[in-house]
Amino acid sequence: MNKDDFLLAVEGLTVSFDGFKAVDDLSFYLEPQEIRVIIGPNGAGKTTVLDLICGKTRATAGSIRFRGKELTKMKEHQIVHAGVGRKFQNPSVFEDLTVFENLEVSYPMGHTVMGSLAFKRDAAVIEAVESVARTIFLHDLLAEPAGLLSHGQKQWLEIGMLLIQKPALLMLDEPVAGMSVAERKKTAELLRVITRDHTVLVIEHDMQFVGDIADRVTVMHQGKVLSEGSIDHVKNDPRVIEVYLGH
Amino acid sequence: MKSSSPLSWLKSREGLYYLALALLLVVILPLALDPFRLNMVGKYLTYAFVAIGLVMCWGKAGILSLGQGVFFGLGGYCMAMFLKLEASTPEATAHQSTPGIPDFMDWNQVTALPWFWEPFHSFSFTLIAVLLVPGLLAFIIGVAMFKRRVSGVYFAIITQAIASILTILIIGQQGYTGGVNGITDLQTLMGWSIRTDAAKTTLYFVGVGTLFVCLFVARWVQNSKFGRILVAMRDQENRVRFSGYDVAAFKIFIFCLAAMFAGVGGALFTLQVGFMSPSFVGIVPSIEMVVFCALGGRYSLLGGVYGALLVNAAKSGFSESFPELWPYAMGALFIGVVLAFPNGLAGLYRRYVMPLEDRLFSRKPAARPARPEPARREDKTLPDHLSVEKP
Numbered sequence: 292m293n294k295d296d297f298l299l300a301v302e303g304l305t306v307s308f309d310g311f312k313a314v315d316d317l318s319f320y321l322e323p324q325e326i327r328v329i330i331g332p333n334g335a336g337k338t339t340v341l342d343l344i345c346g347k348t349r350a351t352a353g354s355i356r357f358r359g360k361e362l363t364k365m366k367e368h369q370i371v372h373a374g375v376g377r378k379f380q381n382p383s384v385f386e387d388l389t390v391f392e393n394l395e396v397s398y399p400m401g402h403t404v405m406g407s408l409a410f411k412r413d414a415a416v417i418e419a420v421e422s423v424a425r426t427i428f429l430h431d432l433l434a435e436p437a438g439l440l441s442h443g444q445k446q447w448l449e450i451g452m453l454l455i456q457k458p459a460l461l462m463l464d465e466p467v468a469g470m471s472v473a474e475r476k477k478t479a480e481l482l483r484v485i486t487r488d489h490t491v492l493v494i495e496h497d498m499q500f501v502g503d504i505a506d507r508v509t510v511m512h513q514g515k516v517l518s519e520g521s522i523d524h525v526k527n528d529p530r531v532i533e534v535y536l537g538h
Numbered sequence: 539m540k541s542s543s544p545l546s547w548l549k550s551r552e553g554l555y556y557l558a559l560a561l562l563l564v565v566i567l568p569l570a571l572d573p574f575r576l577n578m579v580g581k582y583l584t585y586a587f588v589a590i591g592l593v594m595c596w597g598k599a600g601i602l603s604l605g606q607g608v609f610f611g612l613g614g615y616c617m618a619m620f621l622k623l624e625a626s627t628p629e630a631t632a633h634q635s636t637p638g639i640p641d642f643m644d645w646n647q648v649t650a651l652p653w654f655w656e657p658f659h660s661f662s663f664t665l666i667a668v669l670l671v672p673g674l675l676a677f678i679i680g681v682a683m684f685k686r687r688v689s690g691v692y693f694a695i696i697t698q699a700i701a702s703i704l705t706i707l708i709i710g711q712q713g714y715t716g717g718v719n720g721i722t723d724l725q726t727l728m729g730w731s732i733r734t735d736a737a738k739t740t741l742y743f744v745g746v747g748t749l750f751v752c753l754f755v756a757r758w759v760q761n762s763k764f765g766r767i768l769v770a771m772r773d774q775e776n777r778v779r780f781s782g783y784d785v786a787a788f789k790i791f792i793f794c795l796a797a798m799f800a801g802v803g804g805a806l807f808t809l810q811v812g813f814m815s816p817s818f819v820g821i822v823p824s825i826e827m828v829v830f831c832a833l834g835g836r837y838s839l840l841g842g843v844y845g846a847l848l849v850n851a852a853k854s855g856f857s858e859s860f861p862e863l864w865p866y867a868m869g870a871l872f873i874g875v876v877l878a879f880p881n882g883l884a885g886l887y888r889r890y891v892m893p894l895e896d897r898l899f900s901r902k903p904a905a906r907p908a909r910p911e912p913a914r915r916e917d918k919t920l921p922d923h924l925s926v927e928k929p
């Protein structure tokens with residue numbers, strides 16, 4: 292397979308913070324429509340990998356190719372327009388805007404200064420917002436300020452804000468962390484819907500959940516790939532067992 | 539936010555507030571005040587332009603500039619240069635060693651009009667410059683700062699430094715700028731004396747009209763998606779960035795808009811007061827401008843206007859009796875506002891007067907007013923089906 296046949300090809304990716312290599316010569320490849328889960332102990336560098344892909348952190352070395360484009364040289368908003376959507380670990384939604392407005396701001400139109408001044412809330416926008424709102428269980432709360440949502444609802448809203456962008460790659464950082472049991476179940480349901488027609492890169496700890504959704508699992512440890520393959524493969528990899536249970 | 543007909547807008551709550559302001563400025567004050575006092579109000583109003591710019595820039599977008607005096611001053615100086623040239627005819631300055639140039643140049647042994655003064659012979663150029671000179675400087679500062687992601691306190695300090703630098707520059711370059719005295723002795727605007735009571739009253743009305751134009755521009759920006767992105771940026775800059783927006787471009791635009799409003803205010807100030815000097819440019823006036831905005835309510839355009847009017851009126855009242863106490867009074871006012879009612883007068887109005895209006899006019903409580911201030915969770919009662927877990 293040629294490098295550009297992959298949706299995402301990460302090669303030799305390295306970032307060092309004052310000499311500390313949070314991500315160290317990391318390589319992995321994502322195929323279109325693949326659901327990939329990254330697991331690993333705290334501090335393994337998982338979040339940093341997503342930061343590097345979406346442009347929040349700049350790589351010290353290595354390459355990130357996405358649909359034939361080199362992301363390491365692009366600005367954050369250009370990476371979004373190239374088709375990468377990213378959800379943060381802590382829910383980040385616009386608390387002073389309503390649920391509707393949160394989704395509308397994320398709608399992929401009118402993203403320039405002039406475009407946003409001229410932007411009209413037309414039928415297509417309303418339709419898109421309402422359809423996504425139904426998917427994320429917030430259809431009845433469209434007029435609420437997002438600041439009034441529960442923690443779990445904010446997580447869903449942020450996922451909705453990504454969905455409305457129609458990204459070719461969705462990256463989710465611990466989407467069920469901090470959720471109640473009921474919210475977890477609904478989120479799992481939501482993710483199953485999403486994964487049907489998106490390529491998804493997700494960081495998660497819940498092994499049950501990982502086994503449920505993952506096509507392939509990448510295990511990270513100290514900034515490197517420790518193991519990669521099906522969930523059963525990595526679960527039985529002695530190095531993975533060593534890292535998780537060895538100390 | 540739906541664009542309905544202008545008439546039905548005027549009947550809306552917001553429309554009525556605008557009408558009330560128009561009534562106050564166009565009818566009540568001109569009838570109630572003598573020309574001298576009305577001229578004072580005209581002067582205060584020129585600061586309202588700065589205040590609405592700050593509402594957009596600081597209140598909506600969270601960009602605190604402590605250097606708005608710079609833009610106010612640049613607009614004011616542009617106008618003053620035009621008026622000064624008009625006042626410096628060869629006949630009027632025949633006694634100078636170089637007739638035909640402004641008097642302060644002659645006193646400073648400048649013997650020819652500097653090149654950058656030349657275009658200010660033209661009134662149309664001057665009007666454009668009133669907008670573009672502040673706008674251009676704001677653009678340069680904006681590109682230099684926002685592209686590098688300088689924000690918050692660092693940005694505020696840099697704007698303050700710029701205010702300080704500009705003051706020093708103006709004072710130091712006496713021969714070109716009139717130095718510490720500024721540009722004084724302005725007489726006519728295209729042959730029309732601006733010093734009579736009648737002229738000052740006319741200028742007052744011009745100021746009011748221009749203020750409403752700026753208010754409507756600001757309101758339009760605020761109600762567009764652009765306005766919602768400003769609020770979003772104030773909350774979660776990164777989320778805006780990762781929703782595909784070039785955050786710096788939005789900040790630059792709003793900072794330039796605020797600067798141009800300030801420039802217009804400055805130009806009107808020069809006309810209304812008849813001179814311009816560095817004392818309206820530096821750090822202290824710039825901070826005062828932020829106080830107007832904070833006191834009026836930094837999330838409300840109309841709040842900014844009332845803030846500028848009230849603080850300046852208080853300043854005049856105070857300065858007439860205890861001039862040396864004013865800085866302390868203003869400092870106390872600012873601290874009081876920040877601590878006790880951070881949303882300013884507009885916030886108090888919203889909280890205490892609006893419910894009264896609702897009862898008085900048996901209006902249904904405004905379901906969701908344009909929400910000019912952040913949703914304060916503790917202020918709201920939660921619907922039953924929502925539970926808020928504070929992280």
Ligand SMILES: Nc1ncnc2c1ncn2[C@@H]1O[C@H](COP(=O)(O)OP(=O)(O)O)[C@@H](O)[C@H]1O
Nearest residue numbers: 308312313331332333334335336337338339340
């Ligand atoms: N901006 C940064 N500056 C310095 N160190 C950082 C930065 N971001 C992450 N790190 C460090 O990199 C390591 C990996 O962090 P992270 O990617 O958040 O881990 P994970 O998400 O796997 O728990 C941690 O040791 C963290 O302290």
Ligand SMILES: [Mg+2]
Nearest residue numbers: 337338339380
């Ligand atoms: Mg993490």
